[in-house]
Amino acid sequence: IAGITQAPTSQILAAGRRMTLRCTQDMRHNAMYWYRQDLGLGLRLIHYSNTAGTTGKGEVPDGYSVSRANTDDFPLTLASAVPSQTSVYFCASSESVAGGPDEQFFGPGTRLTVL
Amino acid sequence: GQNIDQPTEMTATEGAIVQINCTYQTSGFNGLFWYQQHAGEAPTFLSYNVLDGLEEKGRFSSFLSRSKGYSYLLLKELQMKDSASYLCAVKDSNYQLIWGAGTKLIIKP
Numbered sequence: 001i002a003g004i005t006q007a008p009t010s011q012i013l014a015a016g017r018r019m020t021l022r023c024t025q026d027m028r029h030n031a032m033y034w035y036r037q038d039l040g041l042g043l044r045l046i047h048y049s050n051t052a053g054t055t056g057k058g059e060v061p062d063g064y065s066v067s068r069a070n071t072d073d074f075p076l077t078l079a080s081a082v083p084s085q086t087s088v089y090f091c092a093s094s095e096s097v098a099g100g101p102d103e104q105f106f107g108p109g110t111r112l113t114v115l
Numbered sequence: 116g117q118n119i120d121q122p123t124e125m126t127a128t129e130g131a132i133v134q135i136n137c138t139y140q141t142s143g144f145n146g147l148f149w150y151q152q153h154a155g156e157a158p159t160f161l162s163y164n165v166l167d168g169l170e171e172k173g174r175f176s177s178f179l180s181r182s183k184g185y186s187y188l189l190l191k192e193l194q195m196k197d198s199a200s201y202l203c204a205v206k207d208s209n210y211q212l213i214w215g216a217g218t219k220l221i222i223k224p
Contacts, residue, residue, distance in 0.1 A: 043158070045212070097210045101163035106157035
C-alpha cells in the first residue's frame with residue numbers, strides 16, 4: 001500500500017441499508033478526515049480524528065459515525081442510508097492537526113449512490 | 116459564518132497565463148491552501164501561504180493578502196493537462212480546512 005486506500009470504489013445502496021466505507025493509510029499520519037463532495041459545493045468535513053482513539057464531528061456529521069481503533073484505519077459508517085447521502089466520499093490524512101504547511105493527502109474516493 | 120468564494124469556471128488558452136481568485140471570511144486563519152483536482156480524481160496539494168506575499172513553485176504561484184482576505188493562484192505557460200478544478204481552502208482557528216467550491220479551469224488549444 002502506498003498512501004491512502006479506500007473501498008469500495010463505488011457502491012449503489014438501497015435506502016435504509018447500513019454501509020461502511022473503509023479507509024486505510026500507511027503513512028503513520030496522526031490525523032484523518034472524512035469529507036463528502038457534492039456538485040457545486042466545496043468539500044464538507046463529516047468527521048475527523050486527531051489521533052488514534054479520538055474522533056470529532058465536522059460540519060455535516062448527522063447520519064454518519066466513525067471509529068479510530070488504530071493509526072491506520074478510519075472507517076465511516078452510514079447506519080441507515082438516505083438518498084441525500086448520495087455523494088463522493090473522500091478520506092484524507094495529515095501528519096498532525098496544527099498550524100503550518102501540513103497538507104492533507106487524499107484517497108481515491110468512494111462514489112456512493114443511495115436509491 | 117465561514118465562507119470561501121471562487122469563480123465557478125474559467126477558460127484560458129494553451130500557453131497563456133491565468134489567475135484564479137479566492138476570497139475568504141473565516142473564524143481565524145492558520146494558512147491558505149490550493150489543491151488541484153482532475154475530474155474523477157482526488158485533490159492533490161499545490162501550495163500553501165501563511166504570510167502575505169507571493170510563493171512561486173515552477174509554473175504555479177500563489178499570492179496571499181491577509182488584510183484583504185484574498186488569495187490568487189497564477190498558472191503560467193498553460194498546458195492541456197492543467198485542465199482541472201482548483202480548490203482554495205483556509206485552515207481556521209480549529210485547524211480544520213474550510214473549502215471553496217472550486218474553480219473549473221478549461222484550457223483550449
